[in-house]
Amino acid sequence: MTRQDAETWLEVSSLVGGYGRVPVVHGIDLSVAAGEVVGVLGHNGMGKSTLLKLIMGMLPARSGRVRFRGADVTADPPHRRALSGMGYVPQGRGIFPQLSVRDNLRFAWQDHGGDDEMAAMDRVLADFPRLSALIDREGSTLSGGEQQLLALARCLMGAPDLLLLDEPTEGIQPSIIDEIAQTLGHLRDAQGLSILLVEQNFDFIAALSDRVLVLERGQITGALSRADLADAAKVDAFLGFGAARSTRVRAHPAPGSADLTARAAPTSPATPPSRRSAAHHPPAVRPTPHQPPAAPATTMPQVSPMTVKRPSHAQMRAMADRFSMSMSDDELGQFAAVMEGYIQTYDRVNAAPDNLPISRYPRNSGYRPGPSENPLNAWYYKTEVHGAVDGPLRGKRIVLKDNVALAGVPMMNGSAILEGYTPEIDATVVTRLLDAGAVIVGKAHCENFCLSGGSHTNATGPIHNPWKRGYSAGGSSGGTAVLVATGEADMGIGGDQGGSIRMPASKCGIYGMKPTHGLVPYSGIIPIEQTIDHVGPMTQTVADNALMLEVIAGEDGLDPRQYAPRTYRYTEALGRGCRGLRIGILKQGFDRPESEPDVDAKVRAAAERFASLGAELVDVSLEEHDIAADLWLPITVEGLQDLMMHGNAAGTNYRGLFLPSLTDHVGTWRNRADELSHSLKVCMFLGEYFQTQYRGRFYGKAQNMMRAVTRKYLEVLNGVDLLLMPTMPMKPQPIPPADCSIADYIQRAFEMVGNTAPYNATGLPAMSLPCGLSQGLPIGVMLVSKFYNETVIYQAAHAFEQSGEWRNM
Secondary structure (H helix, E strand, C coil): CCHHHCCEEEEEEEEEEEECCEEEEEEEEEEEECCCEEEEECCCCCCHHHHHHHHHCCCCCCEEEEEECCEECCCCCHHHHHHHCEEEECCCCCCCCCCEHHHHHHHCCCCCCCCCHHHHHHHHHCCCHHHHCCCCCEHHHCCHHHHHHHHHHHHHCCCCCEEEEECCCCCCCHHHHHHHHHHHHHHHHHHCCEEEEEECEHHHHHHHCCEEEEEECCEEEEEEEHHHHCCHHHHHHHHCCCCCECCCCCCCCCCCCCCCCCCCCCCCCCCCCCHHHCCCCCCCCCCCCCCCCCCCCCCCCCCCCCCCCCCCHHHHHHHHHHCCCCCCHHHHHHHHHHHHHHHHHHHHHHHCCCCCCCCCCCCCCCECCCCCCCCCCCEEEEEEEECCCCCCCCCCEEEEECCECCCCCCCCCCCHHHCCCCCCCCCHHHHHHHHCCCEEEEEECCCHHHCCCCCCCCCCCCCECCCCCCEECCCCCHHHHHHHHCCCCCEEEEEECCCCCHHHHHHHCCEEEECCCCCCCCCCECCCCCCCCEEEEEECCHHHHHHHHHHHCCCCCCCCCCCCCCCCCHHHHCCCCCCCCEEEEEHHHCCCCCCCHHHHHHHHHHHHHHHHCCCEEEEECCCHHHHHHHHHHHHHHHHHHHHHHHCCCCCCCCCCCCCHHHHHHHHHHHHCHHHCCHHHHHHHHHHHHHHHHCCCHHHHHHHHHHHHHHHHHHHHHCCCCEEEEECCCCCCCECCCCCCCHHHHHHHHHCCCCCCHHHHHHCCCEEEEEEEEECCEEEEEEEECCCCCHHHHHHHHHHHHHCCCHHHC
C-alpha cells in the first residue's frame, strides 16, 4: 500500500482560530496519513504555531473541525487529545529546567496498559543515545540542542501516533539538527510515526517531508510534492523563500536532496497499528558525539544561484512607478539582467552566518500564565533564567519589558503581529543582569508596539493598575511596573520614548529612572526612534534602582545611541542626604491645561518635604518646556515611521546590532496592518503624511530646534542641581472600554506626556518617585538633572524615600 492509500489519521477542515478577538488562522484544510510527514513552511507571523496550538487544543477553534483517527476531537481539551495519541512539542522546548533528564522523561509517561515507566524510558532512550549520557543532568544545564532532543524524547514517552512539531531547529547547532532529522526519519520509517512539522528551515523540512504546504497569512496557499521538492527551479519559482532559515552555511544542495538524513524518498508500509503496542529500535545511523557550535566562517561561503528571489517584471515595473521613472519593458529587462550579478552578492550574504552574540546561560521558554496567575494581565511569559552564581544582583528577580530580547523566550511587543516570534539573542542589558547574578523571571506585557502612555492597547487586553482595577497602569512599560509594584519581581527593565518608564512608575507607585540618552545600551531591544530611545530600571526602592543602573550602564560597542557615556558608582550617592541641594520648581510643569489640582498639590507638598530635609527651593521658569513637547512630536512620529515601520524595527545608516529574524517578523505588519493599534495608526498617518508631503523637513527642523531648547534647559540647570515637577499632570485614568471611539482611545494613550516627553527629546536624565496617594491612586514627582548626573538624582531621591512612608505623605 502506498502512503497515498494509507489511512488518514489527522484531518483538519475549515479551521479558524486565533488569540482573543484577533483571527490568525483562516479556514485551514489539511490531512496527515499514517506514517506520513507533512511540512508546513512559512515566515514568522504567518500562523504556523497558532495552527499547531489549534490542532492540539491549546487554543479554541472558532469554527471548523479537527478529526483524529476518525473521531471528532474539536471540542476535546489537550490532555484528551494526548491520551488519544497526539503528541506536541512546542516552540522553545518547554522542558522543566530544575528537573533532571530522567525526571523530565518520567513526568511525561502515560499508563496505557503497555510499557511500564522504566520500559518506556528504555524504549525512548534507545533512540536518543546522547540523552542516556546526560540522564542525571538538570534540564537547565543542557545546551539548546540537547534541550530540544529532551523535549522530543519526552513527548515520545507517551508513544504518540501523531507528532506535532513546532520549529524544532530554531536556535539549534547543525550537528543536532542532523541528529533530530535522523531520529525522526527512523521513527517514521520503522514505526510509522506520523508527523506534522512547522518550520522555516527549508533544508530540514524538504529533506524530511513527503509533501510541504505553504502557509501565508493564516491560509494554505500552495503545496509541493516530493518530486516538486527535488526541483530547485520549481521550488524557487513557487516559494521565493529567501528569508527561510538554512541549516548550513556551505553550498546549498538542491532542495529535497537527502543531505540531512541520507535517505531516498521512502516507500510506505501498510497502515501500521497504533504505536502504543509497537516496539522501538535504535536508528541505523548513530549521531556523532556532541560538539560545540563551530565558530562563524571567516570567508563567504560558495552558494548555488537563486538563494534569494529575483525581482519579477511586475516588481521591476512597480519599483519604476514608485520612483516616478518612465521605462519601457525592454529597459526594465536590461536593468534586471545587469542586476543579476549584484544579486549574486546577496546570495553569498544570505548564506553567511548572522554573526549574532551567543547567549551563555541555560534557559527554557517558560509558559504563558493563565488568568488565575495573571489577574492584572501584566505577564506575557513566565520563565526562570539563572545568571552567574554570584554578583551584585545575586538572587534578584527581574522582569523584562516585552520589547527586550531574551533568547528562547517569546516576544510580542504588545502586538498580535509579533505573536509567535522568539529571539535568538539576549539584549545587552539582559547579559549584564545575568552576569551580575540576577534571575530573569519573565516578560511583562507592554503597549502595542510601545505606542501609548495608557495601558489599554496590548493585543491581549488592558493591563490593570494594581491599586485600582479598571484604571490605567501606565505605558508603555505598564506590565513591568505592575509586577514590581505587586512584588512579583524585585526589579524590572523598562523602555522610555515619551515617558514610558516614568509614567507607569508614577501610576503604580514605584521608582522609575530614565537615564541620560545612551548611558544604557539599547542593543537587542525593539526601537521606536533612535534619538528618543531609552532603557532603564524600575524598582521598589531607590537603592535597588541605583544598583541596577550600575550593572546595566556603559558602552557595549553595538549601540549607535551611545557616545562616550560616563558611568559612576550610583550607590555611593545613597545616604548623603539632600542638604545644600538647590531644587528648581519648574513653573511650566504645574497648572497645565490637563493638570488635576490634587496632583499639583501633592507634588508641591513633596517639594516642601525636600526643603524640610535641607534642600533649597528655587522657582524657575522655562518657556521652552512646552516647545520641547511640540518638537518631540515630529521627531517621534516621523522617526518611528522611518525606523520602526518602513525600516522593520531595524532601519539603515548606522553600525550596530541587527537581528534579521526580528526584521523579518516585524515586516509582516504590512499583511496585517488592520491589527495595529489606533495609537500606532495615528502616529503612522502623521509620520507618513509629513515625510511624503513635506519631505521630512519638519523632522530635521525639530532636531535643529531641540539643540537650542536643550541649551536652555542646561542654562537653568547651571543654577540648580535638580528640576522638580509632577511626573504626570493627572492621576491614573479609567481604562477606556473596548468599544470606545477612536478619539477616546487615542486621547487615553497620549494625554499625559506633557512633562515627560521633553526629556526624551533632550536626553536629560529624569526619575519618577512616588509621593502620595489621592483617591487611592499613586502620584509621582519627577526629578531632572544634567547629562550623566544620575548620582545627584539618586542622592535626593534616597533622602526623600527615607524621610517617611510615601503612601502617607
